[in-house]
Amino acid sequence: MFGAGTGLGLSVARRFGREGFRVALVARRPERLEGLVRELTKESIEAASFSADLNKPDEMPGVVEAIRERFGRIDVVEYGPNGGNQGFTAAKDLDDKVLAEFAPLFLFTPVEVVRSVLPEMLERGDGAILFTHGYSAVQPMPFLSGPGPLMSAARNYLYSLNAELKDTGVYAGTLAIAASIDRSEAAAAYLSSGDASSVESTLPAIDPDVLAEYYWDMYTRRDRVEQVHPPHLSR
Numbered sequence: 001m002f003g004a005g006t007g008l009g010l011s012v013a014r015r016f017g018r019e020g021f022r023v024a025l026v027a028r029r030p031e032r033l034e035g036l037v038r039e040l041t042k043e044s045i046e047a048a049s050f051s052a053d054l055n056k057p058d059e060m061p062g063v064v065e066a067i068r069e070r071f072g073r074i075d076v077v078e079y080g081p082n083g084g085n086q087g088f089t090a091a092k093d094l095d096d097k098v099l100a101e102f103a104p105l106f107l108f109t110p111v112e113v114v115r116s117v118l119p120e121m122l123e124r125g126d127g128a129i130l131f132t133h134g135y136s137a138v139q140p141m142p143f144l145s146g147p148g149p150l151m152s153a154a155r156n157y158l159y160s161l162n163a164e165l166k167d168t169g170v171y172a173g174t175l176a177i178a179a180s181i182d183r184s185e186a187a188a189a190y191l192s193s194g195d196a197s198s199v200e201s202t203l204p205a206i207d208p209d210v211l212a213e214y215y216w217d218m219y220t221r222r223d224r225v226e227q228v229h230p231p232h233l234s235r
Helices: 008-017 030-042 057-071 096-124 147-164 185-193 208-221
Strands: 023-027 047-051 076-079 127-134 170-177 226-229
Touching: 008 023, 008 030, 008 076, 008 208, 023 030, 023 057, 030 047, 047 057, 057 096, 076 096, 096 127, 096 147, 096 170, 127 147, 127 208, 147 170, 170 208, 208 226
Parallel strands: 023 047, 076 127, 127 170, 170 226
Antiparallel strands: none
């Protein structure tokens, strides 16, 4: 789980862990990761933490190798960076500095993660790569630019990857979310601030266990490139 947190990352770890998967949790803060590992261990899910900054794509090959050394192989990758303050901005105010700030997290790093895990998956003839995106990657929205164009680029890449991997046994899919994720850091920050102008205040809430179930269904069925929540927003 790249970008593991208390919301979606933990729910995905639990959902796959219940099926016998061992879980690697990757994020920047070691203390938070260790807390997640303890929670999963209590539920008899084998997990280990790997501290890394997802804003540094050049660290990803080393992280992937460390995960291999710990678990032997990588069967599934879920890339869902923390949905904290993403610095949304109006498109009319967008400049190269804003794009440069968010490009590693939302575009460069996920590509490097895929480059690091894909060869072994192709050699084995099995594996899955799962991306999480905000809905602005699917549907551009006024005043919510910044991360959106970069997530859209990653979504474009994922769609191409899915088609190229057809008949290889390796699956690539993406989950686009137009909701505030319960138990996530972003939701907690909104609740503590009461900021009625925040993006979180305009979105319906969703239990991350529901989103994790989408991912398990996508992983097992492998019948679609993209799942959108809420489903009625599917284009």
